[in-house]
Amino acid sequence: MATTTRRTPAGAAVLRREITAAIRDAVMHELAAVGYGRLSIEAVARRAGVGKTAIYRRWSNKLEMVLEIVTKVAGRKMPMPDTGTLRGDVEILLRILATALQHRLASQIIPDLLAEAARNPQIAETLHATLRGYSAELGTSLVGRAVERGELPPGTDPDTGVDVVLGPLYWRLAVARGPVDDAYLEHMADAVVAGLHASAASAVVPAVVPGAA
Amino acid sequence: MATTTRRTPAGAAVLRREITAAIRDAVMHELAAVGYGRLSIEAVARRAGVGKTAIYRRWSNKLEMVLEIVTKVAGRKMPMPDTGTLRGDVEILLRILATALQHRLASQIIPDLLAEAARNPQIAETLHATLRGYSAELGTSLVGRAVERGELPPGTDPDTGVDVVLGPLYWRLAVARGPVDDAYLEHMADAVVAGLHASAASAVVPAVVPGAA
Known part of the structure; x- marks a missing residue:
């Protein structure tokens, strides 16, 4: 050596x-x-x-410096309070996310690194692994609890669940940059819970297209 | 002069x-x-x-050159086929989006400009106006038709609708970079339609939080 x-x-x-x-x-x-x-x-x-x-x-x-620091900051445990219901968990999660998505990490640093990721495989790999790990943890926790309570059927896919929960708010706050207020978060919580139920049901029972006959 | x-x-x-x-x-x-x-x-x-x-x-x-070219390309009319049902419209839209989001415009150029937008107010203004215009057109078309058919109540908010339709797929394809297959698009179409119904209903009737008593 x-x-x-x-x-x-x-x-x-x-x-x-x-x-x-x-x-x-x-x-x-x-x-x-x-x-x-x-x-x-x-x-x-x-x-x-x-x-x-x-x-x-x-x-x-x-x-190396940037990737280690950003993944450590991004990987900090999000608080995931157990409110006792799926609707309550979703609403509090949307409120936490609405705040988090306005932090510079989500509003400037992650978008910048996502853009770099398109040109740098090492950034892409690290960043997407971090985001997927974060998603998986969130999905397992939220969907897992709902399954335990009997609110969602066993075998509900946590990954699809995360997309339904995170996607709309991410699109609105980080991409289209529209406004978010209390009424919006309430409607979105209802939409997300209905979406989670429908996605879980459709994964078990074959989907029927209404009016497609 | x-x-x-x-x-x-x-x-x-x-x-x-x-x-x-x-x-x-x-x-x-x-x-x-x-x-x-x-x-x-x-x-x-x-x-x-x-x-x-x-x-x-x-x-x-x-x-000036970049903003004019990108907004022109991004502003090209998306095909929005009328399938006769909300479920059908949502599914075909998700399929079109899944393809569009893998095009370099959505996978590399928009993320890069979003990152620049965090530092350049002129890029931010133009880009977000383009994305909002695109969202508004899509929402008005999809939600408008469903209202005409009686599938959604009059007064359903097209903006929230767009977030529910675009968000999950955008998150999965452009951010977390997870896989998308036919089964995923089917489940997501079910989730989106349920989400649209719930969001429309919750905007009319005050939301009741189950188990909050």
Whole structure:
């Protein structure tokens, strides 16, 4: 091993946490401000008030640094309160999501990395794995509880459920940028619960197209 | 007016259509390949096989060129076949969308411009107006027909309807990048129709939260 020919990092114990936190905040800020393509290690170091060495002691390059920080922040556990009913769980989840989708992580950083992902397979793989993991956790929790309560049939697909719950709000807040108020969230909760029931039923019983005869 | 002090464009009549088409194709290709931030007029001219003058005769800068071309391409009428039932209309629409969302316009160019929009108010305004116009047309057509047929109550909100129809598929194909097959589209069509009914009903009758007593 050639470890003696280069300066060896002194180990994780000496990577001071407050410096790591300052770098992480600086990376999130720079990503939101200029995007991945234009983000520079110099600007991150300047904003964090550290030397570039402090960054290269932690990550070997920009891609590694950004992916590790973003997946850690995105992967933080979302609160998923158990309200006792599917309708209640869906409504509180929509309210949490409506707030989360207006945070810079969802409104600027994820869209920017999704755009980069179209051109960078390593970003694509990491980002989509993170989003799928997040979706799977959310689906398993929401649908799993409803199945336990007898509100949805056993075998209901959590993945389709997540699309029904997350999709409309994501489209409205992150893509079309329409307004969201209390009345909207109420209607959407009703629509989502009905959609979950119908999707679960259609996966069990073959779908009948009304009026198709 | 100072029009005599600069070379005056000879008018729209002499802007040859095949050259405009070649430039438009080149812009779409470059946007997909390198994104808005790294797109250069030089590269567009080279790819289109024209001089930079041909571009500047049509648009005064990169932003104007990209916004006009993308909104024109995105604004092309989507086919919206009338199948005679809401369920049928929803299913065919989901199939058309599933194909459209895998086109480079939706999978690379729109995500890239959405990311730019977070930093450029002019892109944001144009892009969101285009997406909202597109959504409104789709909603009015789909929901309008269903109301005429008596399948949805008069006064059903087309905007919420669009979120319910477009959102789940957009989330799955453009964000989480999960698989979509025939069975998925069938379940989703059932979920969407149920969601549309529930959302329409909840907008008329005050929503009752089951088990909230």
